Amino acid sequence: MASKTKNTTKGFTSNDTRNERRHRLAGNMNFAASEAYKLLRTNLMFSFSDNGKCHIIGMTSSFRGEGKSLTSINLAYTLAESNKKVLLIEGDMRLPTFSGRLRLNAAPGLSNVLAGINTTDEAIQPFVIDADADDALQVDVMVSGDIPPNPSELLGSEHAAGLFNLLRGKYDYIIFDLPPVTAVTDALVVSKLVDGIVVVVRNNHAVRGALAETIRQLKLVDAHILGFVFNGATESGSSYYKGKSYYKGNYYKK
Ligand SMILES: Nc1ncnc2c1ncn2[C@@H]1O[C@H](COP(=O)(O)OP(=O)(O)O)[C@@H](O)[C@H]1O
């Protein structure tokens, strides 16, 4: 039984209830959203034929704010729910949000590891829900870390390739939350490191021309586009964290 005062695992405080932790990891998903994520999980699992190997999935979009981070967190959670060992990496080193959202340490993280300052073990924080329960759920998280001056160079380095090869041996799925394609080149730089890329498109947010350009750029670097997540709020002014019917997600396989 979980002790109220025990606080041995990073990512939550002793006062957090199970529901609060679950809420922070995946939001207060309603039925439709949770079903949409399960469908996304299923489609992704079927996208890879060689089961038993680690799959690294990059998440990107045309612009900021389309829901990459939200989708990455929810997808990681949904994969962990089906007993997969999952690592969630915050690849947007310019605008970190994970440590705040998940209440994790802001550093060390990806940038620190890529710069050779910290080891992966130091930079990976377990986010555990009910560590002592039979159905404990864990997602390992590597936040982006200290903001570096040169994220694209770090991501394109030999060190990055080595890091991903090392991590491949430890996880079933690695979800790599990336910056938007139209803002910086990071997503294009890492296309060689990932097995496939999912493009998040937000309703009333994405611009047709920009999405076409995003796809063109990804194809130019031979990225394997796995598909698209259509992320669209249906209630004007609804708040995701209030747990209203906020989300309508569909996954379109290319
Ligand atoms: N479907 C949605 N409904 C309501 N709010 C959303 C939805 N998708 C994303 N958001 C909110 O929009 C903001 C931007 O989402 P985020 O995942 O951080 O985008 P990105 O990582 O693509 O920049 C966050 O506050 C997130 O909670």
Ligand SMILES: [Mg+2]
């Ligand atoms: Mg983000």
